[in-house]
Amino acid sequence: MSENMKAVPLPRRYFTPAVIVIAAIAVVGLLFVLARLIFGIGAVTNLSNEFPWGIWIGIDVAAGVALAAGGFTTAALGHIMHKEEYHLITRPALLTAMLGYTFVAAGVGIDLGRYYYIWHPIIMWNGNSALFEVGMCVMIYLTVLYIEFLPIVTERFIGRVNLPGFLKKFNNSIDKLLRILDKGLDKTMFIFIIAGVVLSCLHQSSLGTLMIIAGEKMHPLWQTPVLPLLFLLSAMSVGFPMVIFESYLTSKSFNLKPETHIMSNLGSMVAPLLGIYLSFKIGDMVIRQTFVYLTEFNTASIMFVIEIVIGIVVPLRLFLSPQIQKSPLGLSIAAFLVIFGVFLNRVNSFIVAYTPPYIFENYFPSIGEIFVTAGFIALEILLFRAFVMIFPIVSVPQHSGTKAKFSIRSV
Amino acid sequence: MVDESRRKFLKTTALVGAGITGLSTKTVKAGPKNILDENRMGVLVDTTVCIGCRKCEWACKTAHDLPTQPLDTYEDRSVFEKMRRPDDKALTVVNEYAARETEQFPLNVKVQCMHCDRPACVSACIVGAISKEENGSVIWDTDKCIGCRYCMVACPFQIPAFEFEKAWHPEIRKCDFCFERTKEGKLPACVEICPMEVLTYGTRKSLIERAHQKISLYPDRYVNHVYGQYEVGGTSWLYLASRDFAELQFPKLGTNPAPGVSEAIQHGIFAYFVPPIALYALLGGVMWINKKKAESNKDKEVHHE
Ligand code: SF4
Ligand code: SF4
Ligand code: SF4
Numbered sequence: 001m002s003e004n005m006k007a008v009p010l011p012r013r014y015f016t017p018a019v020i021v022i023a024a025i026a027v028v029g030l031l032f033v034l035a036r037l038i039f040g041i042g043a044v045t046n047l048s049n050e051f052p053w054g055i056w057i058g059i060d061v062a063a064g065v066a067l068a069a070g071g072f073t074t075a076a077l078g079h080i081m082h083k084e085e086y087h088l089i090t091r092p093a094l095l096t097a098m099l100g101y102t103f104v105a106a107g108v109g110i111d112l113g114r115y116y117y118i119w120h121p122i123i124m125w126n127g128n129s130a131l132f133e134v135g136m137c138v139m140i141y142l143t144v145l146y147i148e149f150l151p152i153v154t155e156r157f158i159g160r161v162n163l164p165g166f167l168k169k170f171n172n173s174i175d176k177l178l179r180i181l182d183k184g185l186d187k188t189m190f191i192f193i194i195a196g197v198v199l200s201c202l203h204q205s206s207l208g209t210l211m212i213i214a215g216e217k218m219h220p221l222w223q224t225p226v227l228p229l230l231f232l233l234s235a236m237s238v239g240f241p242m243v244i245f246e247s248y249l250t251s252k253s254f255n256l257k258p259e260t261h262i263m264s265n266l267g268s269m270v271a272p273l274l275g276i277y278l279s280f281k282i283g284d285m286v287i288r289q290t291f292v293y294l295t296e297f298n299t300a301s302i303m304f305v306i307e308i309v310i311g312i313v314v315p316l317r318l319f320l321s322p323q324i325q326k327s328p329l330g331l332s333i334a335a336f337l338v339i340f341g342v343f344l345n346r347v348n349s350f351i352v353a354y355t356p357p358y359i360f361e362n363y364f365p366s367i368g369e370i371f372v373t374a375g376f377i378a379l380e381i382l383l384f385r386a387f388v389m390i391f392p393i394v395s396v397p398q399h400s401g402t403k404a405k406f407s408i409r410s411v
Numbered sequence: 412m413v414d415e416s417r418r419k420f421l422k423t424t425a426l427v428g429a430g431i432t433g434l435s436t437k438t439v440k441a442g443p444k445n446i447l448d449e450n451r452m453g454v455l456v457d458t459t460v461c462i463g464c465r466k467c468e469w470a471c472k473t474a475h476d477l478p479t480q481p482l483d484t485y486e487d488r489s490v491f492e493k494m495r496r497p498d499d500k501a502l503t504v505v506n507e508y509a510a511r512e513t514e515q516f517p518l519n520v521k522v523q524c525m526h527c528d529r530p531a532c533v534s535a536c537i538v539g540a541i542s543k544e545e546n547g548s549v550i551w552d553t554d555k556c557i558g559c560r561y562c563m564v565a566c567p568f569q570i571p572a573f574e575f576e577k578a579w580h581p582e583i584r585k586c587d588f589c590f591e592r593t594k595e596g597k598l599p600a601c602v603e604i605c606p607m608e609v610l611t612y613g614t615r616k617s618l619i620e621r622a623h624q625k626i627s628l629y630p631d632r633y634v635n636h637v638y639g640q641y642e643v644g645g646t647s648w649l650y651l652a653s654r655d656f657a658e659l660q661f662p663k664l665g666t667n668p669a670p671g672v673s674e675a676i677q678h679g680i681f682a683y684f685v686p687p688i689a690l691y692a693l694l695g696g697v698m699w700i701n702k703k704k705a706e707s708n709k710d711k712e713v714h715h716e
Contacts, residue, residue, distance in 0.1 A: 042575030049498055049572045052563035080694050082701035113558020113573060113581040120557050126539035128674050131561045133681070135537055194694045198687055205680065213535050213565045213673040216664065225672050228680070356569050357662040358496055 005088055007392040009156070010254050014389065018253075022378045029375010032368045036110055044368035050356050051363035053111075058350035059373050060107025063343045064100055065138070065207055066235050070246070071097025071145065072200035073239025077269075079193045088395040089262060091152065092250065093243050095393050098145040099383055103376045105142060108135075110372065130209040137203035144196045151189065154182040156391050204235040211349055219353040220290050221304045226280065227349075233280055237273035238342040240266040241315075241335035248332040250394060253385075258328040267331045271319040274338065278312045303344065303352050311341015447528055451547035452593070453615035453647035454602060455622055456521055458659070459632055461609045463491065463507055463519035467601035471503045471523075474589060474600035494660065497523055499572040499584040503601060508659055518652070520659050521601070521609070523586035524549060524570045525639060526647035527669070534670030535565035540583075547615060547647040548588035556583055567643055567662060567669050588647070618649055625651060644668030 015023075036044040047054050074093040078086040109115045121135045161175045208231030211218050224230070244263050251258040285291050294301050318324045318334035325331070351363065365373075388394055465485040472479035477500060491507035503523035510517045526549045533541045533549060540555035541562060551571075558581055563571045574581035589599035597603070602610040611618060622637040638656045639646035642664045650656070657663055680686055 036578075038578060040576050040578035040581070042577075045575075047575060049496070049563065049575075050569070052560035052573060076694075080698040080701065082698065082705050084705065111559075113560065113577075114556065115558075117557040120538045120555060124538035124540075124555050126536055127681070128534045128670065128677060129537050129539075129561070130673060130677055131535065131537040131559065133677065190695075190698060194691055194698060197694055198691045201690060202680065202687055206677070209673055209676050209680075210561075211564075212676065213531055213670055215531075215567055215669055216662065217564075217567070217569075225676065228676060354564075357567075358494070358569055358660070360496075 005395040006398040007088070007091055007152075007395045008398075009392055010389055010394055010396070012254060012389060014385065019382070019385065022381055025371075026375050026378035026382060029371050029373075029378065032372045032375065033110055035368065036372070041111075041113060044366065044372075046363055046366040046369065048361070048363070050359050050361070051354065053350060053354070054363060055347070055351065055365045055369050055373055056107050056111040058347050059343075060376060061104050061111070062207055062350050063346040064104040064107060065204065066231070066238055066342050066346055067242055067339060068097045068100030068104070069200065069204065069235040069239040070242035071100075071239075072197050073236060074243055075148075075193050076197050079190070080197065085262065085265075088259065089243050089247060089266070091393045091395075092246060092388075093239075094145065094148055094152075095384060095387055095391075096242065096246060098142075098149050099380045099387075101138065101142045101145055103380050104138060106376060107373075108138075130206050130213065133206045134203050134210060137199050137206065141196060141199040141203065144192050144199065147185070147192050148189070148196060151182060151185050152391050152393065154178045154185070158182060200235075201232060205229065205232040207231050208349075211353075214354065217354060217356050218349075219293070219300045219355060220288070221285075221293050221300055222349050222353040224284050224288060226284055230277070230280060230284070233273070233277040234342045234345055237270060237277045238338055240270050240273075241338040244270075244335040245332050245339060248328055248335075250388065251328075254388070254394065256394070256396060260326070260328050263328055263331050264325045267319055267325055267334070270335075270338065271316055274312055274316045274319065278308075278316065281308065281312070300352060303348050307341055307344045307348055310337060311344055312338075315341065447543075448545040448547070450614050450616070451528075451545065451647065452588075452612065453526070453547055453618050453649060454599070455611040455613070455618040456648065456650045457609050457611075457625070458518055458520050458650060458652045460607050461505070461519040461521065462607055463488065463505055463517070464606065465490075465505050466604045466606065467521060467610070468501060468503060468505060470600040470604040471586070472501065474592065475502060475587075477501070491517075497570060497572065497586065499574045499582070502584060502586040506660070511654075514653075518654070518659065520650075520652075523601075523648070524588070525568050525642075526586075526588055527643055528646060529644040529668030529670060531565040531567055531643070531669035532562035532571060534674055535561045537561060544590065546588075546590075546593060548590045548593070549585075549647075550587045550590050551583050551585065553582060558583075565669070567664055569662075615645075615647055615649070622649055622651055641666040644671075 032044055041047060045054055045056070070093040074086060074090050077083055078090040109118060112118060121132055122139070126132045158175060158178050161171045161178070163171055163174070205228035208227035208229070211223070212225065212227055215223070244266055247259055247263060250256070294305065315334045315337035318330065318337070321330075323330065324334055466482070469479055469482050469485050471477075488507075494506050495501075495504045497504050503521060505519050505521045508518040508520065526543075526547055528543070530541070530543055530549050533539075533543055536556075537559055538555045538557055540552045540557075541549060542552070543549050558573070560571075560573055560583075562583060563569075563573060571583050571585045573583055589597070589601075592599060598612055599610075602612045611621065613621070619637060619640055622640075626633045626635055626637070632653060633651050634654060634656075636652075636656065638650040638652070638661055639648055644667065650661070652659055
C-alpha cells in the first residue's frame with residue numbers, strides 16, 4: 001500500500017476563511033512582540049520579581065519543546081527501528097519539529113531581557129546549569145533539524161532550478177550543486193538522525209531538571225528528583241499523539257483520506273508509553289507521599305488531578321479500546337487528550353507549581369503575553385501550510401507508480 | 412562490502428563521539444569557582460538591637476548610585492505598614508514586626524542577598540555571570556548576563572531583581588556585598604553607617620563564634636538559632652533574633668546546598684559525556700542492524716522471484 005504513496009507538494013489556494021483568521025491572530029501577536037521590543041518586558045507582560053517566568057517560558061518553550069517530540073519519536077521509529085511503512089509520516093513530523101523548535105527559539109528570544117546576547121552561551125559555559133544544557137541542546141538540535149530537512153529541499157528543486165532573466169546561466173551549476181549536496185546528505189544523514197534522537201532525549205529530560213533548583217518554591221506535587229525522567233517519558237508518549245492529531249488535521253484541511261492504518265498502528269504504541277509514564281508519576285507520588293496534598297482543595301490539587309485523569313488515564317483507556325483504534329476521529333480525540341495532558345503538565349510545572357516565599361500579587365498572563373503566544377502558534381500553522389504546499393511533505397496515492405527519486409521537470 | 416560499510420559506519424560514529432568528548436572536558440573545567448576561602452567575610456545581623464532607622468537603605472543606594480530621597484525622609488516610619496522586598500531600586504530594605512505583649516519595642520529586620528556559600532544563583536546562571544568571590548561576595552557580571560532570569564527562579568531567598576521596565580540592557584540587581592568598596596579596604600556602606608552596631612563585618616568563622624557566644628551569654632534575649640549557619644549549606648550573612656525566624660518571614664530551608672540535587676543530576680546525565688555517547692552508539696548499532704535486516708529481507712524477496 002505504501003508502495004504507491006509519494007510525498008508531493010499540495011497545490012491549493014493558500015487563503016481560506018480559517019487561514020485569514022489565523023493570520024489576523026499572527027499579526028496581532030507580532031504587534032505585541034514589537035511592543036515588547038520597544039517598551040520592554042515589563043510593559044507587555046505581568047512578570048515581576050516574584051514571578052520571573054510566565055507563559056512565554058511555560059508554554060512557548062517548555063510545552064513547545066514537549067509537543068515537538070513527534071520529530072524524534074518518529075525518527076526513532078522510522079529510521080532507527082527502520083520501519084518503512086512509517087516513512088510517510090516522518091516528513092510531516094520533521095516539519096512540525098523544525099517549525100516547533102524555531103518558535104521555541106523565538107519564544108526564548110523575546111523572553112530574554114537581552115535577546116541580542118542570545119549567542120553568549122555558545123562561548124560562556126556553565127556546565128552546572130541545567131538551562132545551559134537545554135540551551136545548547138536546543139541550538140544544536142535546531143541545526144540538526146534544518147539539516148534533516150535539506151534533502152526535502154533538494155528533492156523539490158533538483159531538475160527544476162529555473163531562475164529568471166540573466167540568472168538563467170546559473171541554472172545548470174546550481175542544479176549540479178544541489179545534486180552534490182543531495183548525495184552528500186544521503187550518505188551522512190544517519191549521523192544527524194541519531195544525533196537528533198540523542199539530543200532530544202538529553203534536552204527533553206534536562207527541561208525537567210530546570211525546575212529542580214527552584215526547590216521549595218515548586219509545589220511538592222510536582223517537585224521531585226525524578227522530574228527529568230518524567231519529562232522524558234511524557235515527551236515520548238506525546239510524540240505519536242502529536243503525529244496522529246496533525247495528520248488528521250492535515251487530511252481534513254487538504255481534503256485527503258486520513259491514513260487510518262498508520263494512525264491506528266501509531267495509536268497502538270501510545271498506550272504502553274502512556275502506561276509507563278503514568279506508573280512513574282503515580283509511583284513517585286506514593287514514594288514521596290505527596291498524595292496528602294490532594295486532600296487540600298486548591299488550584300494546585302485540581303490542576304494535578306486534571307493533568308492525571310483527563311491527560312493520562314482517559315486517553316490511556318481510549319487508546320486501549322478496539323473501536324477507537326479503527327476510527328480516525330476517535331484516535332484524534334484520544335491523541336488530543338494526551339497532548340492536552342502534557343501541555344498542562346508543562347504549564348503546571350513552570351507556572352502553577354511555582355510558589356515563591358514572598359508573593360504580593362499572583363501571576364496571570366497579560367493580554368500581551370497571551371497574544372504573543374497565540375500569535376506564534378498561528379505563525380507556525382501558517383508556515384506549516386505554506387511548506388506543505390511548496391515542498392513534498394505529505395504523501396498521497398500515486399497512480400503512475402514512478403519510483404524515481406527525482407521527478408521529471410514539469411516543462 | 413557489508414564489512415566495509417560497517418567499518419565506515421562505526422568509524423564515523425566514533426569520530427562524532429570523540430568530538431563530543433573533546434568538548435566535555437572543557438565544560439567540566441569551565442564550571443564556576445566552587446572553592447570557598449577559609450577567611451571569607453560575612454556580616455552578623457543582630458536584629459534585636461535594630462531600631463529601624465533605615466540609614467542602611469540610604470547608604471546602600473548612595474553607594475550604588477541609585478536614586479534616593481534625602482536621608483531625613485527615611486525617618487518616616489509609615490513604610491513599615493507593608494512588608495517590602497529588595498528590588499531593582501533598593502538592594503536592601505528594613506521591615507518591622509510588631510512587638511509582642513512581653514516586649515517593649517518592635518523588631519526590625521534588614522533584608523538583602525545572603526551571599527550563600529553554595530549559591531543557587533551561581534549554579535543556575537546559564538552563562539556563569541554570577542560568581543562567588545574569595546571574600547564571600549556573590550556578584551553579577553553585566554558583560555555576560557543575557558537576562559534569562561533563571562537566577563531569580565533558583566534563589567531560595569527570592570533576592571535577584573530584574574529591571575522589567577527597561578527595553579534595552581536591563582540589569583539583574585542585588586546586593587553585591589559592596590564588592591567595589593571592600594576591595595579598597597572600606598566597610599560595606601550599610602555596615603559603616605549603622606548607628607546601633609547591628610551589623611558586624613568579619614570573617615564568617617569568627618562571626619559564627621561570636622553569635623554563639625552572644626546566645627550563651629544572653630539566652631533570654633536570643634532564640635538558639637544562628638540563621639544562615641547551616642541553611643542551604645551556609646550563608647555569608649548571618650542573623651540573630653529574639654523569636655522564631657519563621658515569624659520574621661525568613662524562609663524555612665533545609666541544610667542541603669540549594670543547587671545540590673540539580674547539579675548531581677546534571678553531572679549524572681553528562682558524566683564526561685559517557686551516557687550520551689553510549690546512547691548514540693546504541694542507537695547507531697540498532698539502526699545498522701535494522702537496516703541490514705531490511706536489506707536482507709529485500710534480497711530474499713528478489714531471490715524468490
Ligand atoms: S541569596 Fe540568592 S542571590 Fe544571594 S547568593 Fe544566595 S542564591 Fe544568590
Ligand atoms: S538573568 Fe543574567 S545573571 Fe540571571 S541567570 Fe540569566 S544570565 Fe545569569
Ligand atoms: S552590603 Fe552593600 S550592597 Fe549589600 S546591602 Fe549593604 S550597602 Fe547594600
